[in-house]
Amino acid sequence: MIINEAADQAKYNEQLEKLEIQLLLEGIYRHYGFDFRNYVYSSLRRRIWHRILAENLYSISGLQEKVLHSKQVMDRLLGDFCINVTEMFRDPSFFLFFRVKVLPLLKDKEFIRIWHAGCSTGEEVYSLAILLQEEGLYEKTRIYATDVSEFLLEKAKKGILPISKMQVYTQNYIKAGGTRSFSSYYKVIGGKVLFESYLKNNITFAQHNLVTDNSFNEFDVIFCRNVMIYFDKYLQSRVHKLFYDSLCLQGFLGLGNKEAIVFTDLAQCYEELSVQEKLYRKIK
Template structure:
């Protein structure tokens, strides 16, 4: 790398730092400790779509035009999810965690970073089949209000139905997946009773605090975008939010290893990244 290229790279880091600081102060969204490579890629995606020359031009527009910010926010918080994603995890949850939840008089579950709600609704279906949905309150939170609204609406993209049905069957589904939705004029909507015990709310893992005590916290494939400092911060939040003997479930590429709370959990199912709070 030439001296000029090195200098350009440092300048770009400064620009991105200033952009993220500006977003935090102006709009309250904190991306300052997200993975640099990931955030840089998404910022440049928006720069190219806006027809701009560099990060500083994007910063100027974002600071003065909320519509531009919302478009950038859509790039920074990309909802990537599906119903019964990673069916083996749901199957393990059904076999290894549900039997312990049965002993509780009331169950509280937090889906942190729920995106458009597919995994939340998957959990509701599974708990319904296990006879636990009526005594469960599921809290589904995300930073992205547009994604939350889609989750509340309970509408499933019709072109995803084949995949979702396959995932449901592989997860150990006890009925027909078609029992849980209605189709009308090309729109597929989940049955309303599945959402009766779900609370959808905006929550920022970076800046917001714990708001309840939970028996299960599920946060899958969210922290892969965080740097080590932010991951540690969020893990402390989850630990403080879990009831004694509560379960934490993270994504397949995530772990609690090397976090400040690692020794306070036992590995319940390493392959499916299910951990139990022991102290």
């Protein structure tokens, strides 16, 4: 009897917690326009409780009150929701494949548009700029780097990284087929690394919400790597449709190593260039 009562109470608490999270996410959407309602529940739950403890609060409802009345608290929660796991030339084999197999197919274009969706703090964007520079394509390319978080975008625009990461990034650069000295792309100032300004010349950083915003241009290449793993199936389908509508015919889509297009409604619209690197070409 006691065991049954404990089980019933646990189930009740779980249902109440889900309701509180739903109300929090609905409030964020209605008040700020950020829609996290179709993100993976378990991931959101962990991040919500992290923010509750960090704000010295005791409940999800308490966090909701703070979030709706304080943009500063909302910004901190948004930072928790926006997964910031990135590095220069992350997954070097992806960048090597893109350099060797994809860029030669773009050389004859008069102008190249690339959308890097979910760019975080910009490490992979600058990696792409370096790669294009080395292949002689940067001058005729415009990279649109977007993220839902203004905080992360501001960091990306600065192009400043801790020098402690340069050893790992240099190894990634070499594995990605780098043809120069990686240190030639940055200056060291007071223990920080500042990218050369010319790498920013053809990059436009802008806020864009994959969940609620629409297509804003036609692109030859779209990168969205390790972002959709945090979306549920409905939201993944919505974003894949957005990318399909944004890609020109024969355009290229690059996904993260844990993502795929094979089980989507649009799979037949792409040619798979690499199973391992998750690179696809739009064929219809």
